[in-house]
Each structure stands twice: as structure tokens, then as C-alpha cells.
Amino acid sequence: MNDESDQPGDDDDVAGNESDARIADGLAIIWEAYRLDEIPRATAAAKALVKDQSQHGEAWFWLGCCLERTGDYRAADKAFLRGTRAKVEPQNAPFRVSWRHFQAAVETAGDALPEKLKGALEEVSLVLADYAEPVLLEGFDEPELMGLFVGPERGDLLEGGAPDLSPRIYIFRRSHEHGCSSRRDFDSEVQQTLYHELGHYLGYDEDELDKLGRG
Incomplete structure (x- = not known):
């Protein structure tokens, strides 16, 4: 009993x-x-x-x-x-990289893009930073972002007119470190982020990017 x-x-x-x-x-x-x-x-x-x-x-x-x-x-x-070492929901420690490695990872990710996407990348400004400024996080629930596309989509630019803001892709170093546990993970995640944000510039939404494996 x-x-x-x-x-x-x-x-x-x-x-x-x-x-x-x-x-x-x-x-x-x-x-x-x-x-x-x-x-x-x-x-x-x-x-x-x-x-x-x-x-x-x-x-x-x-x-x-x-x-x-x-x-x-x-x-x-x-x-x-x-x-x-926590008993409840243990977390992986971040994998830190130098700023030089971060820049190199972004450059390598750009070089790995298909040729038709390399042309699109040349149309946007790449902004690298450690953290997202508060204004960029407005409307988000997440405390950090891996990356962010800001500005007019390519289709809007092709329709003509002078945009108030040029298209930009932000990529943030610390959030990638926080989400990765090895150099390979870091480099791979940077590549994924670049694909993802470039996809937004080309007009894809989150669901469409998920279907393409770039969510």
C-alpha cells in the first residue's frame, strides 16, 4: 500500500x-x-x-x-x-566572438548568398551593432532581436517615389552570442539572420519565410 x-x-x-x-x-x-x-x-x-x-x-x-x-x-x-548548472531550465552559456569575427561572419554570409540575392543585398545598407536601440524594439515583445529590416521593401522602391528612409538591415552581435554555443552555431545563425532580413526586403512575411526554412 x-x-x-x-x-x-x-x-x-x-x-x-x-x-x-x-x-x-x-x-x-x-x-x-x-x-x-x-x-x-x-x-x-x-x-x-x-x-x-x-x-x-x-x-x-x-x-x-x-x-x-x-x-x-x-x-x-x-x-x-x-x-x-541550474536544476530548472538550465541554459547554455553564450559564445562570445570578437567584433572582427562578427564582421567576417556577416561578410561570409553575404558571399554565400545566391547570385540573385547578392544583387538585392547591394541595394540595402548593412548596419552592425552589439544591441538594438530601444526605438528599434518598439512593438516587439522580445528583449533582443537577431536582426531587423527597416525601410521600404524592394517592390515599393520599384514603384518609384523618394522614400523617407533607405532600406537597412540591422544585425546584432550580442543576441547571436546569447543564442549560440559554438563558433559554427554563431556563423550559421548570422547567415540565417541575413537571409531572413533580406527576405523581408524582398517582400516575404514571417509565414512565407518559415515555409522557405528561413524563419
């Missing part, structure tokens, strides 16, 4: 749901401040979250992201390491 006291029950479910809710609420606060480039507020929120949820990998990961953005890489790496 089983001892019912040893079996998972409603109390465990309630505790788990409450923990999930606190994580979700805490991350939402961090992400909002992070998007707005209010890094002291984001860092304070992340420290509060890891104090409350010390075994959750995402809490430590985002503390690492905030500390990294202040330039405290040693403390950031410690937080990222804690995130890899």
Missing part, C-alpha cells in the same frame, strides 16, 4: 504554478527594462529574481545578460555559469 503523503499532490502543483508565475512576472520586468536600455533597473530586477528563484536557469542567464551590458564580464560569466 502506498503512503499518500509520499505522492505528488495538489500542493505540489500549486507551488509549481506559483513558481512559474513568479518567473514569468520577473522575466517580464527584466525584459521591459532591457528593451528600453534601462540596464540598472533590469539588473536590479534580475538580482531580485535569482534571489527568489536561485535554481532557475533563465533567471541566472538574464542576470548575466544585464551584467554583460554594464561591462562587468567577470560577474556576467559567473551568472551564465550558474545558469548552465
Whole structure:
């Protein structure tokens, strides 16, 4: 006969749901401040979250992201390491690359484009940056973007008229580092981002890019 006291029950479910809710609420606060480039507020929120949820990998990961953005890489790496060892939702540590490697990865991605897409790439301005400025993140729920297309699509340009803004593709280094765990992953993700944003310039929406394997 089983001892019912040893079996998972409603109390465990309630505790788990409450923990999930606190994580979700805490991350939402961090992400909002992070998007707005209010890094002291984001860092304070992340420290509060890891104090409350010390075994959750995402809490430590985002503390690492905030500390990294202040330039405290040693403390950031410690937080990222804690995130890899977390019991709940462990996270991969970012794979950092030099700015020179980032530039080279983007150049290599451009060289790997099919010839018909290379012509399209020459029509847009490529902007490389570590992070997206708050104005670029307006309307997004995500705290970071891999890349972003801004400006008129190619079809609009062909219709004539003088656009207020030239077409641009932004590619961000840190978000690629945060989503990758090796040099190969980083280079591959940069190539995927370039394809994706160039697709937006050519008029493809998110669903169409997903179908093409470039989502």
C-alpha cells in the first residue's frame, strides 16, 4: 500500500504554478527594462529574481545578460555559469566572438548568398551593432532581436517615389552570442539572420519565410 503523503499532490502543483508565475512576472520586468536600455533597473530586477528563484536557469542567464551590458564580464560569466548548472531550465552559456569575427561572419554570409540575392543585398545598407536601440524594439515583445529590416521593401522602391528612409538591415552581435554555443552555431545563425532580413526586403512575411526554412 502506498503512503499518500509520499505522492505528488495538489500542493505540489500549486507551488509549481506559483513558481512559474513568479518567473514569468520577473522575466517580464527584466525584459521591459532591457528593451528600453534601462540596464540598472533590469539588473536590479534580475538580482531580485535569482534571489527568489536561485535554481532557475533563465533567471541566472538574464542576470548575466544585464551584467554583460554594464561591462562587468567577470560577474556576467559567473551568472551564465550558474545558469548552465541550474536544476530548472538550465541554459547554455553564450559564445562570445570578437567584433572582427562578427564582421567576417556577416561578410561570409553575404558571399554565400545566391547570385540573385547578392544583387538585392547591394541595394540595402548593412548596419552592425552589439544591441538594438530601444526605438528599434518598439512593438516587439522580445528583449533582443537577431536582426531587423527597416525601410521600404524592394517592390515599393520599384514603384518609384523618394522614400523617407533607405532600406537597412540591422544585425546584432550580442543576441547571436546569447543564442549560440559554438563558433559554427554563431556563423550559421548570422547567415540565417541575413537571409531572413533580406527576405523581408524582398517582400516575404514571417509565414512565407518559415515555409522557405528561413524563419
